[in-house]
Amino acid sequence: MxxxxxxxxxxxxxxxxxxxxNDCLVAADGRxxxxxxxxxxxxxxxxxxxxxxxxxxxxxxxxxxxxxxxxxxxxxxxxxxxxxxxxxxxxxxxxxxxxxxxxxxxxxxxxxxxxxxxxxxxxxxxxxxxxxxxxxxxxxxxxxxxxxxxxxxxxxxxxxxxxxxxxxxxxxxxxxxxxxxxxxxxQRMIKAVTQSGALELGVRPGDLLMSGAPLFHAGGFGHVLYGVSRAAGSVVMPQWELETALHWLQSGRVTEAMLVPSMIIQLLGHPRVTDADYAGLRSIMYGGAPMPTSVIRRMSEVFDCDLHNGFGAGTEAGGQLTLRPEDHRRALAGEEWLLGSIGKPAFGCDVRLLDPEGNEVRDGEVGEIASRGDTVMSGYLGQPELTARAVRDGWFIAGDLAWKDEEGYLHLAGRADDMIIRGGENVYPVEIEDVVGAHEDVEEIAVVGEPDAQWGQVVTAVVVLRDGAAPLTVEALREHCRGRLASYKVPTRVVALHEFPRNASGKIHKQELRRQLGEGLA
The missing domain is CATH 3.40.50.980 (Rossmann fold)
Known part of the structure; x- marks a missing residue:
């Protein structure tokens, strides 16, 4: 039956x-x-x-x-x-x-x-x-x-x-x-992700939600589904546009917003950001990239609402962890160390930290984040081997490294891979390296992410040029990448080296390369 x-x-x-x-869908122009x-x-x-x-x-x-x-x-x-x-x-x-x-x-x-x-x-x-x-x-x-x-x-x-x-x-x-x-x-995953997000944010019938993330993004459409499932409306902007977003936040109608750090930084820098009291705004969910503590404090002062920090693999496993409003209140009252945490497991998600053999690590030790629950994907299209590596005995493992403190809060320790997160978008270095490496003057290429106050991270191309080649400028590189890469993947900085740091096997040592860039040596 x-x-x-x-x-x-x-x-x-x-x-x-x-x-x-009840309002369901609200266009940017108010329809x-x-x-x-x-x-x-x-x-x-x-x-x-x-x-x-x-x-x-x-x-x-x-x-x-x-x-x-x-x-x-x-x-x-x-x-x-x-x-x-x-x-x-x-x-x-x-x-x-x-x-x-x-x-x-x-x-x-x-x-x-x-x-x-x-x-x-x-x-x-x-x-x-x-x-x-x-x-x-x-x-x-x-x-x-x-x-x-x-x-x-x-x-x-x-x-x-x-x-x-x-x-x-x-x-x-x-x-x-x-x-x-x-x-x-x-369907199981979509239902579970929606239920978790709507519950964590406390979405109610009659609320009006606004997300800065596009609908093709898991977070963007997921936020709309929070509203659809709870008889709440959603403001739908064609694309992120600062003036439009500020207008809706100041309208008194928006109750919940989801924004990536770069959007919040733009909003806080707007000359009219303090022209309203944001009385209707109950909460802001932020995530997708590192957020400076100074920005979190300023956000709390200006918007005066609950803050949620979400962390996870939204596309493959939904929100895995969340730093909740009560955690933010503790942090802003003096326990600032909490703002460096990625929180505790979200509703419906079990999280463990594993060593390379798949054993759970002790508190204080770094391990790879693994999560299970109905929010986990069914796999990768036509790629069973990749699926088997990412989902092991029902646990999804994305390559994020973290450690857990004595209160049960997780703290990000880095990434097992080299993914760059720019303004909430995942950028994979290999696809950029393939394009930049095809430039006639490039002998070798390594793409890394560097910290950025607005975008969280930006893309940097580190190159070894062919003998006799002229210096490679950012403008020349952008022209080379035009039409071959999405704009957010194009490097914003080019650094030329005589040779790369390498590990024992002869591979480019990206961790050492990032260290050198951070110290201004590269």
Whole structure:
């Protein structure tokens, strides 16, 4: 007998029944769609997708800036049981071709600004795409989202019939020229991540949420789902825009916000940031990059609300740890050491610190963060060996190193790999090294992250040049990378060395390289 489950696709319908007039999606310009209106549009969209040949398990790609329509499309896919692939709109052409091929999507929905970029994927990289649909008018006259929506039949409620292990989302964590990491997110995972986040933040019916993270990002759409699941609304900005964000925070309507440190630093530097008392703002969730203590203190003074610091592998395992408001209050009252912590396990997440043999380390010793719970992914698309390395006996291991103090708070000790986190975005050095290493004047290349007050980390390219080559400038390197890498991956600094520090096996010693850069020796 098939048990009847409450699926993510049912959330909007349930809240349309009991909270029909509550704001659901609020555009940056103030246009509002209630839960009743969004549910009616999502229901019609499900029927339009079915008529277009999209069924349970089929895939739909999205290459677009954020909008209420974008959210409706994802909700419709969840209700239908189709798998959506939200693509990073910052990807360059080669990166997009790689992930679009991997997605095997039947349809792709896009913003007009990316029409030419998507067109460049045809036919080889997108032979599986049967139709392109635009959220706005395009030069080629593609079917618009509203026309596609109108093609669906009107009618009563549609009940979701998906099971918890069905894959609702494929989230690509990087767009390399090789095989991308497509994270398979099940209904179980999405439900658990949403429940954990909504509970930790205390989201209530009638709240209005705002996230600075884009919808293709796990944190961005996850924050919207907190609202959808709890009859709360979400402000949806096309992209991060400082003036728009400040306007909404000062409107008195936004109750919860999620921002990365670079956004908070921009807000605190705005000349009008103290023009409001932010009386309606209950809390801010920050994370995704290191946050200076001075910025946390200033944020508390200006916004005067609860603060949450979230840490985790959002795409693969949701929020693993959180430093809660009571912890921030202790820290700001004098126990400042707490602000250097990444907190304690989030709701629904079990966390351990393991040694290389997989044994739990003692308090005070550094170990690799491992977590388990319903928030863990189902694996990587088409990469069973990579999945087996990342998920061991149900425990997800991302390569983050930490130690636990006597009160049970975890403190980050570094990363087992060399991932760079710039403004909340994960940057993988290998893909940048491949591009920069192809420059005719570069003999060897190593890409590392360096601390930055605004972005948390920035990308630095350390090179050994070929004999007789002229100095490589940042401008020349940017020109070389243009069209091959997303802008946030392009190095902001170039350092030339005669030779690299190396370990015993002859490999470039990145830890020593970072030390030299920090001391100004490189």
């Amino acid at each position: 098939q048990l009847s489950r409450l699926c993510p696709g049912d959330w909007v319908t349930l809240n349309a029944r009991y909270f029909p007039g 509002v769609r209630t839960f009743a209106e969004v549910d009616a549009r999502v229901t019609r969209l499900v029927r339009a997708l079915r008529a277009a040949g999209v069924g349970r398990g089929d895939r739909v790609a999205i290459m677009a800036v954020d909008s209420p329509e974008y959210v409706e499309l994802v909700l419709a896919c969840m209700k239908l049981g189709a798998t959506y692939a939200a693509l990073n709109f910052r990807l360059a052409g080669p990166e997009l071709r790689t992930v679009l091929t991997a997605s095997q999507a039947k349809l792709i929905f896009l913003s007009a600004r990316y029409e030419e970029l998507v067109e460049g994927c045809f036919p080889a990289a997108a032979a599986h795409v049967q139709e392109r649909i635009a959220f706005d008018k395009t030069e080629a006259g593609l079917t618009t989202y509203e026309d596609f929506l109108a093609s669906g039949e009107d009618g009563g409620e549609i009940e979701s019939v998906t099971t918890d292990e069905e894959i609702l989302s494929i989230s690509f964590t990087s767009g390399t020229t090789g095989v991308p990491k497509g994270v398979l997110q099940s």
